[in-house]
Amino acid sequence: MTAREARLIVDGVIRRVPASITVAAALLSLDLPFRRSVSGQHRAALCGMGVCFECRVRIDGVAQQRACQVTVRDGMTVDSE
């Protein structure tokens, strides 16, 4: 792994992504899920600026984080909700 990469553990699988991108950008780039809505529909990032709350995921064990507001960090754990 280079310094320009970060390792994420997404739903239990190690993924390598460019450092300095956001968690939302990482999940979108890898076509990975974000969350299910209250009626069970798949949802993903929509507004990209922290307003819509559609990109919520669990990050390092903390629930309901907006993925578009968080930059990836090596060793970060991300779980879809």
Added chain:
Amino acid sequence: MSDAFDIAIVGAGPAGLAAAAAAATHGRRVVLIDSQPRPGGQVWRHDVRHGYPAMADRSIREALSSRGVTWLAETQVIATEASHLLLQDPRRGYLLPYRSLIIATGARELLMPFPGWTLPGVVGAGGLQALVKQGWALRGRRVLVAGSGPLLLAAAATARKHGAIVTGIHEQASTGELHRFARSLWRWPAKLAQAAALQVSLRGIDYRHGSVVTEAVGEHAVSAALIERAGHVQRVDCDVLAVGFGLVPDLTLARQIGCATRADTLHPQVDVDTHQRTSLDDTFAAGESCGIGGRDCARLEGRIAGLAAAGVAIPDALLRRRDHARAFATLLREHFALSPRVRELARDDTLICRCEDVSFGAVRAHGDPRSAKLATRCGMGACQGRVCGAAMTELGLGARTDARPPFFPARLSTLGEPDFPSSLPASRGIQA
């Protein structure tokens, strides 16, 4: 309260940066607050691959290298008290006292509901631009851009620059309106230059007028869009569908502290005088929160607000330039007014509240927005009505309500016993 800053500025986009630089030039102690890790706001959002545009880079350096400017990144305003902001960053929450306040909170995107708009892969037009700049790898993906306004062109250009195959741009405004808009642009040479540059970077991409996306199609993610133009419906395959209908002022902070607003359009804006003063003492507003006028207008208003908050004279020439830039706002809203067709897209089973999964039909069954809210939970989810509120206003389902404190999810420790910290984090400057 000797630790108080002279001026607190909320929002580090073009308006907030200009305000900070102007006030600091006159020796004021300024604190510049933004929820993002880097300054620039939305229009000057840092691009992980291409950095900042030159103008943004200069403005950011000018503001943040000023003596007397403290920059608070990743800091959200959670609530307000008399002359204090309750702030939260990734580490802690605290109360920040200030003497004057400049609201430079900008705008958010108007997203209108249509069948299929909740599918993954459907994003806002501004949303596309923001997510691409955050590092969404689009190389080889087919991206369709639709909705209304100049932002569609900017978003498409950014996506293309990142390797996306932009399969078309569909503007709902008519060809006649767009021609009238283009003919009026000569009065704003900077805008004309911007338009010309965009035209070059979008060469070869189909730009359709009077064209509306009526449905996003797909199983678990979007795979195609239905597009209606002149009565004909066409199906276009895509991997990403970006749809936005322009911007609406973000009034959460302004409304909470009690600034008067006025409504030149369906979506209210902060009411300011010629010196960017709001209805409250020592409180100013600049940029898109005062109505959607674009980057140049925001920079000029920010500078005026910074000077006014510093209590120094404002040159007449600056005020005249601002008035001219502000006139562009009128042009935008006249020529990109939403066609009735856009308001007819939602069907009874189309979700309008994405947080609580409430359908358009369920909301419409109730006479007024309050009973709709009580019965259906529409607007009561995580986004606090930030998305569905503006859409409901457009659909004639009542005025939007604003987010209440805490404006964003807050830790209990933030809400508990916030104390103003003995030492603020040092200015972090521009991080490479």
